[in-house]
Amino acid sequence: MNPLPELISRGEEPLNLEMPFSSLREFVTPNEKFYVRCHFPVPEINPVVWRLRIEGVAEPLELSLEELEAMPRQTIQATLECAGNGRSHLQPKVKGVAWDIGAVGNAEWAGVLLRDVLERAGANGSACEVILEGLDHGMIKEPPRPPNEINYARSLPIAKARQDVLLAYAMNGAPLAPEHGFPLRAVVPGWFGMASVKWLQRLVVTEEPFHGYYQSIDYTYWEDRDGMPTLVPLTEMRVKAQIARPEAGEVVPAGAAYRVHGAAWAAEDEVARVEVSVDGGDSWAEAQLLGEPVRNAWRFWEFEWETPAEPGAVTLLARATDAAGRTQPAQRVPEYGTYMINHWLPIEVQVR
Amino acid sequence: MNPLPELISRGEEPLNLEMPFSSLREFVTPNEKFYVRCHFPVPEINPVVWRLRIEGVAEPLELSLEELEAMPRQTIQATLECAGNGRSHLQPKVKGVAWDIGAVGNAEWAGVLLRDVLERAGANGSACEVILEGLDHGMIKEPPRPPNEINYARSLPIAKARQDVLLAYAMNGAPLAPEHGFPLRAVVPGWFGMASVKWLQRLVVTEEPFHGYYQSIDYTYWEDRDGMPTLVPLTEMRVKAQIARPEAGEVVPAGAAYRVHGAAWAAEDEVARVEVSVDGGDSWAEAQLLGEPVRNAWRFWEFEWETPAEPGAVTLLARATDAAGRTQPAQRVPEYGTYMINHWLPIEVQVR
Numbered sequence: 001m002n003p004l005p006e007l008i009s010r011g012e013e014p015l016n017l018e019m020p021f022s023s024l025r026e027f028v029t030p031n032e033k034f035y036v037r038c039h040f041p042v043p044e045i046n047p048v049v050w051r052l053r054i055e056g057v058a059e060p061l062e063l064s065l066e067e068l069e070a071m072p073r074q075t076i077q078a079t080l081e082c083a084g085n086g087r088s089h090l091q092p093k094v095k096g097v098a099w100d101i102g103a104v105g106n107a108e109w110a111g112v113l114l115r116d117v118l119e120r121a122g123a124n125g126s127a128c129e130v131i132l133e134g135l136d137h138g139m140i141k142e143p144p145r146p147p148n149e150i151n152y153a154r155s156l157p158i159a160k161a162r163q164d165v166l167l168a169y170a171m172n173g174a175p176l177a178p179e180h181g182f183p184l185r186a187v188v189p190g191w192f193g194m195a196s197v198k199w200l201q202r203l204v205v206t207e208e209p210f211h212g213y214y215q216s217i218d219y220t221y222w223e224d225r226d227g228m229p230t231l232v233p234l235t236e237m238r239v240k241a242q243i244a245r246p247e248a249g250e251v252v253p254a255g256a257a258y259r260v261h262g263a264a265w266a267a268e269d270e271v272a273r274v275e276v277s278v279d280g281g282d283s284w285a286e287a288q289l290l291g292e293p294v295r296n297a298w299r300f301w302e303f304e305w306e307t308p309a310e311p312g313a314v315t316l317l318a319r320a321t322d323a324a325g326r327t328q329p330a331q332r333v334p335e336y337g338t339y340m341i342n343h344w345l346p347i348e349v350q351v352r
Numbered sequence: 353m354n355p356l357p358e359l360i361s362r363g364e365e366p367l368n369l370e371m372p373f374s375s376l377r378e379f380v381t382p383n384e385k386f387y388v389r390c391h392f393p394v395p396e397i398n399p400v401v402w403r404l405r406i407e408g409v410a411e412p413l414e415l416s417l418e419e420l421e422a423m424p425r426q427t428i429q430a431t432l433e434c435a436g437n438g439r440s441h442l443q444p445k446v447k448g449v450a451w452d453i454g455a456v457g458n459a460e461w462a463g464v465l466l467r468d469v470l471e472r473a474g475a476n477g478s479a480c481e482v483i484l485e486g487l488d489h490g491m492i493k494e495p496p497r498p499p500n501e502i503n504y505a506r507s508l509p510i511a512k513a514r515q516d517v518l519l520a521y522a523m524n525g526a527p528l529a530p531e532h533g534f535p536l537r538a539v540v541p542g543w544f545g546m547a548s549v550k551w552l553q554r555l556v557v558t559e560e561p562f563h564g565y566y567q568s569i570d571y572t573y574w575e576d577r578d579g580m581p582t583l584v585p586l587t588e589m590r591v592k593a594q595i596a597r598p599e600a601g602e603v604v605p606a607g608a609a610y611r612v613h614g615a616a617w618a619a620e621d622e623v624a625r626v627e628v629s630v631d632g633g634d635s636w637a638e639a640q641l642l643g644e645p646v647r648n649a650w651r652f653w654e655f656e657w658e659t660p661a662e663p664g665a666v667t668l669l670a671r672a673t674d675a676a677g678r679t680q681p682a683q684r685v686p687e688y689g690t691y692m693i694n695h696w697l698p699i700e701v702q703v704r
Contacts, residue, residue: 055578095495133580143447146574146581147686153580204578209561216568216583222498226407226556228485228505229498231568334499 003179006033010097014038015179018085018102024244024263027291027300028077029105031172036179037082037103039152039214040138043199047183052167056205058122065183068169071112071120076166076189077297079106079265083192083219083234086341094338101242101345104265106297109187111168114161114203123205129155131204131212132186132197144217154197154219155210156188164189164296167200189296190267192234192339194219222335229335236267238342239328241274241287241301241320246349254351255309260287265298266322273321276303280315281330281344287318308351316347355531358385362449366390367531370437370454376596376615379643379652380429381457383524388531389434389455391504391566392490395551399535404519408557410474417535420521423464423472428518428541429649431458431617435544435571435586438693446690453594453697456617458649461539463520466513466555475557481507483556483564484538484549496569506549506571507562508540516541516648519552541648542619544586544691546571574687581687588619590694591680593626593639593653593672598701606703607661612639617650618674625673628655632667633682633696639670660703668699 002009007017017036019029026033051062082103084096097103118130134152139145156165166187169176176182181198188195194214215233222229241264252258264271270293275284287303301318308314321327332343354361359369369388371381378385403414434455436448449455470482486504491497508517518539521528528534533550540547546566567585574581593616604610616623622645627636639655653670660666673679684695 131578131580144569144572144583144689147689148581150581204580206578210577210580211583212580213583216572217496220496220568225562226483226558228483228556228562228564229500229502231496231563231565337496337499 004032004036007035008100008102010099014040015042016097018099019105021100021102021242021244022247027106027297028108028172031107031174031177031180034105034107034171034180035082035103037097037193038136038179040136042178043135044178045135045183045199050183052184052200053202054117054121054205055202056127057118058124061121063117065169068112068167068184071116073110074113074166075108075110076164076187077106077108077294078187078189079104079296079298080187080193080196081237081265083194083339084341086345087338089345090332090338090341096338104242104298107171108173109166109168110170110173111166111184111187114165114167114186115163117167117203118161118205121205126207127158127205128207129157129210130161131155131206131210132200133202133204134197135199135201140213146213150213151201152197152214153212154195154214155206155212156195160188190236192237194234219339221337221339224335234339237265238340239266239271239320239322239326240264240342241318241328242345243316243318243347246316246347248347249349251350251352252307254307254311256307258305258307259302260305260316261300261302262318263298263300264318264320266320266326269323269326271299271320272323274301275319276305277317278305278314280346281317284319311350311352314349314351316349317344319344356384356388359387360452360454362451366392367394368449370451371457373452373454373594373596374599379458379649380460380524383459383526383529383532386457386459386523386532387434387455389449389545390488390531392488394530395487396530397487397535397551402535404536404552405554406469406473406557407554408479409470410476413473415469417521420464420519420536423468425462426465426518427460427462428516428539429458429460429646430539430541431456431648431650432539432545432548433589433617435546435691436693438697439690441697442684442690442693448690456594459523460525461518461520462522462525463518463536463539466517466519466538467515469519469555470513470557473557478559479510479557480559481509481562482513483507483558483562484552485554485556486549487551487553492565498565502565504549504566505564506547506566507558507564508547512540542588544589546586571691573689573691576687586691589617590692591618591623591672591674591678592616592694593670593680594697595668595670595699598668598699600699601701603702603704604659606659606663608659610657610659611654612657612668613652613654614670615650615652616670616672618672618678621675621678623651623672624675626653627671628657629669630657630666632698633669636671663702663704666701666703668701669696671696
């Protein structure tokens with residue numbers, strides 16, 4: 001059963017829920033509207049006996065939730081987007097959870113910095129990566145696959161791990177809900193959601209690159225190198241603007257003022273510009289960015305649209321550009337496979 | 353059509369042929385008995401216009417066949433085994449070419465050392481790998497797959513590339529046949545055949561690890577690291593003994609002397625011992641290694657078997673141990689997936 005009725009179910013075993021993006025209102029997404037992505041059943045965890053183990057370090061240690069909460073508390077906002085958000089719009093259809101555009105949300109996370117935990121455990125200078133392992137586990141069914149059950153796990157380069165990664169025990173002021181990773185999850189600012197491992201049970205500091213399932217087979221894409229495709233793990237989110245309203249198929253009044261609005265996000269650099277087209281991409285006009293930029297959070301935007309006097313179908317598009325000049329491609333990039341869906345997405349509406 | 357009638361066809365598009373292993377006689381496998389493994393159609397190459405390009409170096413260069421032949425000539429023996437050799441014996445059945453046990457052969461290769469070519473091109477000290485790219489190309493059909501046609505390509509760590517890898521233009525004294533990689537192929541001693549890239553067109557020296565299709569999706573296996581499976585490219589062959597005669601299903605005379613014989617091979621260390629069991633693995637007796645060890649080549653062996661006086665079914669096994677003490681596992685290792693099939697392989701015969 002879907003435990004969060006405000007969300008749309010994209011599968012219950014494992015649990016996958018998304019926000020109806022047309023319901024976008026709050027800059028900080030309420031917990032009950034925040035998308036849920038699971039790979040295996042949600043683990044049931046007793047917080048009293050639960051420990052976070054840190055291995056591959058000078059002084060391997062185990063930390064209880066109480067001990068983590070006693071460390072310096074850090075609060076950040078971070079927008080997380082599932083790497084497959086928008087997948088149902090790909091042509092031809094591909095495998096994977098058939099997300100519309102609501103597998104994205106922005107929350108305020110509280111916890112301890114990963115770098116503080118690494119320092120406490122005496123992680124040394126020759127480390128190359130930190131592997132984050134969750135308690136969620138199960139069998140992979142499609143080959144190529146490991147022969148036995150695996151736990152969800154993903155690694156971070158040591159530089160990112162030491163920069164701004166949070167081990168969060170609270171989301172918007174409340175303890176994490178089970179489906180959001182209770183009692184502890186990673187929040188990796190700027191990266192697609194697959195990096196923000198939930199239900200953490202272990203950190204392994206390693207001197208060699210990790211090639212676990214979720215960064216070698218799954219959550220990867222093909223990058224050209226010297227004319228040859230090479231498989232690369234997904235990392236940072238791609239710059240993207242999404243239209244919340246009007247939504248696809250919406251009927252809008254003719255010859256009226258309509259407030260087009262939505263959100264835009266990027267990774268390392270902030271969103272510098274959002275443009276809207278109301279003629280299927282032939283011409284573009286700048287939208288207004290709202291509020292002030294918040295580091296690692298999305299930016300809301302709006303655009304005042306004078307709808308046509310004549311009834312008919314209209315195709316709207318939005319596109320974002322970040323401060324480094326990165327923008328969205330007009331067409332789908334085939335090398336991205338089933339991920340990083342940030343080409344222009346047409347929203348067709350009816351003017352009446 | 354199968355161009356080599358002494359071989360058994362395992363597919364003609366692409367061409368895959370194996371030696372009937374029971375026909376093992378010559379220590380140096382004649383060219384027309386050497387197994388053929390292709391991933392795409394055999395490229396037709398005009399040797400007059402063909403060039404080997406070397407990139408990622410101080411002085412990128414192109415070498416003609418004539419120029420390569422004018423460099424110092426090196427001759428080596430090397431046994432090559434397909435990483436999937438023996439696959440048809442896996443239970444349950446798996447995808448991939450259904451090799452019996454004849455995807456292995458030993459030849460005398462002549463050519464230039466890869467290290468001489470790298471030196472001539474000024475490959476520098478910060479190099480990490482050398483990518484070897486063939487002219488054979490096509491689409492991968494099964495996901496996860498690159499979206500466009502790819503060329504067969506694989507990389508070698510720079511240390512191996514500088515050690516003993518040969519770029520061969522001759523096989524057993526004759527120019528390479530088209531199906532063996534004419535005009536130039538790699539021969540990577542001690543490694544499974546997938547590393548010995550055929551129809552070479554390009555070497556790319558790189559400072560980052562390459563994750564091409566044939567070492568990230570295909571030709572990989574799962575290795576446990578800290579309790580988590582991590583995907584590793586196949587490299588060195590695994591120690592293995594194979595029985596040529598008797599073959600499975602053979603009728604052998606009761607109460608007679610029968611010469612069991614076969615070949616054994618390993619990778620870095622030489623074969624130190626071959627044992628035979630004529631009771632399904634309950635007891636083992638040492639076989640006799642024949643001749644002198646030849647570096648990187650297989651070792652022939654024989655075992656004088658006094659067959660039972662009573663008729664009935666008998667299960668024979670052979671197992672090899674290398675000089676470092678590595679030996680064959682009794683049971684299949686599930687993490688090896690569809691490759692590295694070196695567990696004890698029972699050969700059932702009828703005594704009459």
